[in-house]
Amino acid sequence: MSGADRIHPTAIVHAGARLGEGVEIGAYSIIGEHVEIGAGTRVGPHAVITGHTRIGRDNRIFQFVSLGEQPQDKKYAGEPTLLEIGDRNTIREFCTFNTGTVQDRGLTRIGDDNWIMAYVHIAHDCVVGNNAIFANNASLAGHVTVDDYAILGGFTGVHQFCRVGAHVITGIASVVRQDVPPFVTASGNPAEPHGINSEGLKRRGFGPDDLAALKRAYKALFKSGLGLAEARAVIETESQAVPALRPLVDFLAVSGRGIIR
Numbered sequence: 001m002s003g004a005d006r007i008h009p010t011a012i013v014h015a016g017a018r019l020g021e022g023v024e025i026g027a028y029s030i031i032g033e034h035v036e037i038g039a040g041t042r043v044g045p046h047a048v049i050t051g052h053t054r055i056g057r058d059n060r061i062f063q064f065v066s067l068g069e070q071p072q073d074k075k076y077a078g079e080p081t082l083l084e085i086g087d088r089n090t091i092r093e094f095c096t097f098n099t100g101t102v103q104d105r106g107l108t109r110i111g112d113d114n115w116i117m118a119y120v121h122i123a124h125d126c127v128v129g130n131n132a133i134f135a136n137n138a139s140l141a142g143h144v145t146v147d148d149y150a151i152l153g154g155f156t157g158v159h160q161f162c163r164v165g166a167h168v169i170t171g172i173a174s175v176v177r178q179d180v181p182p183f184v185t186a187s188g189n190p191a192e193p194h195g196i197n198s199e200g201l202k203r204r205g206f207g208p209d210d211l212a213a214l215k216r217a218y219k220a221l222f223k224s225g226l227g228l229a230e231a232r233a234v235i236e237t238e239s240q241a242v243p244a245l246r247p248l249v250d251f252l253a254v255s256g257r258g259i260i261r
Helices: 198-203 208-222 228-239 243-253
Strands: 035-037 052-055 066-069 082-085 096-098 107-110 184-187 192-196
Touching (some): 066 082, 082 096, 096 107, 192 198, 192 208, 208 228, 228 243
Parallel strands (some): 035 052, 052 082, 066 096
Antiparallel strands (some): 184 192
């Protein structure tokens, strides 16, 4: 175990834990036996990291988080399921991330470069991509997938087994009960579509032609009166000339809880 001088004397770090070079552990934090933490990650005071949890490099984990605790699932019977967190994530105060269950993939996974604000809950078997932003009190029920660059507004709740596509943004206190396709702005209880996330897409380098094509795809999907299969066929045809539409076509090809409409 490297960097013992960076571990506060009041912290409790199990001898079996594996800490990379330069890891900092704050006062009164507890690090469990099966925890791995990559180089350069900083853990604030009063944090509890337990379970079979693997954390990558250069993360900033703030005080009072609980990472790797047992899933809130009555079927869980003590199996050694996993929590994996990638690199360069910011995880703010009072966040709770649980391990997976054997009824699913046995793994909860958070990718790289995510900005996760205070009181966020990520339940068992969720998968979060890269560069996502979760505002305060956003919560994922079990088995949820959130793709790259998605933004969940404060107090957004996502129903179990839902998918949130890439570049989606939700409004404050949205309740997501069905899948939200990529590029869409959604809000309300239940969440409904309100156009594409134009400003976010411009910041990420989508040009005028791509944005125009995405707006046409949005109209086909939500405003034309077409059935889902018909709308997908229209979008797939245009995607041959506009590759930016491909994530939307692929998302719609997967059967889930149905999409918000």
